Amino acid sequence: MASSLRFYLFAEDGLKRISQRMMMALVHAQDAMPQYAGTKQKVANVILEMENGKPVRIERVEGSLLTFDENGQVHKGIVISGFAAMDTGLALQQALRKPVGKVVDLAPKLNREKWERENRWTPAKEDLDAIADDIWRKRTGESRIERAKGTAPKPPRVTYEAKEAVREIQGLVTSIDNKLRWLSEVDLKGFAFEAGEVSKGDTSRPVWLGIAQLADHYREILARRRTGRGTWYAVLHIMRWDTTRRIAETTASFHKRCGSKAEAEEAARALLVEHAKDFSGDISIEAEVLCDLEWDAEEEMRPL
Numbered sequence: 147m148a149s150s151l152r153f154y155l156f157a158e159d160g161l162k163r164i165s166q167r168m169m170m171a172l173v174h175a176q177d178a179m180p181q182y183a184g185t186k187q188k189v190a191n192v193i194l195e196m197e198n199g200k201p202v203r204i205e206r207v208e209g210s211l212l213t214f215d216e217n218g219q220v221h222k223g224i225v226i227s228g229f230a231a232m233d234t235g236l237a238l239q240q241a242l243r244k245p246v247g248k249v250v251d252l253a254p255k256l257n258r259e260k261w262e263r264e265n266r267w268t269p270a271k272e273d274l275d276a277i278a279d280d281i282w283r284k285r286t287g288e289s290r291i292e293r294a295k296g297t298a299p300k301p302p303r304v305t306y307e308a309k310e311a312v313r314e315i316q317g318l319v320t321s322i323d324n325k326l327r328w329l330s331e332v333d334l335k336g337f338a339f340e341a342g343e344v345s346k347g348d349t350s351r352p353v354w355l356g357i358a359q360l361a362d363h364y365r366e367i368l369a370r371r372r373t374g375r376g377t378w379y380a381v382l383h384i385m386r387w388d389t390t391r392r393i394a395e396t397t398a399s400f401h402k403r404c405g406s407k408a409e410a411e412e413a414a415r416a417l418l419v420e421h422a423k424d425f426s427g428d429i430s431i432e433a434e435v436l437c438d439l440e441w442d443a444e445e446e447m448r449p450l
Contacts, residue, residue, distance in 0.1 A: 148196040149205065154277055155294050156188040161276055162294040164189070167301065172212075172220050177298040180218035187212050188267050192277055201281055207274060209267040218297075227265050232398040234258040236384065239397075240424065322357060326364050331372070334365035363439065370437040374407030377438040380414035382421060385430050394430070401441075410435040 153164040159181075164172075171177035189210050195203040213223030234257045241254040269277075280291045329337060338361040345354035370376050380402045385394040400417055404410040414433040425431050436444065 150194045150196050150201065152192045152194060152281070154190040154192065154280075154291075156190065156273060157182065161280075161291055163280065163291050164294045168294065168296055168298075171296065171298055173224060175219055175221035177296040178218040179214065179294065179296050182214045183216055183218040185214050187214065190269055190273065190277060192281070194281065204278060204281065207269055207277065209269050211265050211267055227261075230261050231265070234261045236398045236424065243426075323360070326357075326361055329361075329364070331365050331368045334361045334368070337361045338365070367437060367439050370439065371407070376406075378404045378407050378410035379436045379438070379441045380404060380410040380412075380417060380433070381436060381441075382414065382417040382431065382433045384421065384424055385432065387428055387430065397429075398424075407435060407437070 151166060153166070153169050155162045155164050168177055172179070189212050191208045191210060193205045193207075194201040195205050212220045213227070214220055215222055234254070237254040238258045241251060283290065326334065326337070338358040341354050341358035341361065345351040345358070348354060382400045383396050384398040386397050387394045400421070402410075402413045402417070404413050414435055418431065418433050421431055
């Protein structure tokens with residue numbers, strides 16, 4: 147059975163519904179709510195069980211706190227909260243794995259509880275009733291809760307035909323991207339030139355120029371990896387595996403900005419030494435070095 151996610155804002159000026167589009171825009175700093183600038187607001191994340199496109203059951207409701215900065219954006223607060231969640235969660239896991247002694251370090255437990263107080267809240271019965279009332283009223287077209295408003299312009303309506311066209315083209319784009327990733331520096335340089343030549347007088351010129359630009363992007367990454375020049379990042383991921391060792395969840399990530407590839411490699415070794423204590427039969431540790439072009443691309447795709 148399918149699931150759906152909805153968001154509700156419990157503000158002083160009343161309960162408001164936040165669309166998924168707007169929430170994602172807020173998370174990625176593409177929208178803002180200046181009316182809540184400089185405040186911390188309660189948000190309920192509601193997971194619904196769906197049948198034939200309509201809700202049939204409220205599966206779970208989780209309360210979180212959003213910190214709005216002076217411009218009414220939440221991106222910065224989410225990043226800070228996310229890193230704190232990983233740090234406090236990992237520290238608590240390490241503390242629980244230690245043998246029980248006469249002296250017990252309560253700091254990891256207290257720090258995690260502090261994070262929970264600052265970033266989570268428990269919806270009361272009247273809050274849950276208000277959410278349920280809106281969900282069932284909306285199902286029958288009688289919802290009275292207004293939508294929360296941001297500053298980003300409302301996007302145009304995307305028709306079924308448009309979605310299908312995007313889906314079909316997406317597969318072609320993925321194929322092109324995979325093809326370019328396997329080419330060498332020399333191959334990519336020649337490809338970008340040839341794509342530019344093909345684009346001349348072609349009605350698909352913007353498409354060819356975009357592909358040529360992507361080829362130049364991958365060629366520059368290979369050049370950075372060959373020469374080691376530019377800004378680099380040492381990155382370490384701590385991952386917890388399931389019992390089958392087939393699925394892993396990243397529980398914490400650490401990085402350091404460096405001035406060269408060699409410096410990043412040394413920093414990655416230091417991170418491995420620092421976090422060797424976190425390794426276990428269920429937890430693996432992986433390190434890598436990325437140039438700034440790769441880092442920026444991963445940052446854009448990384449969930450918050």
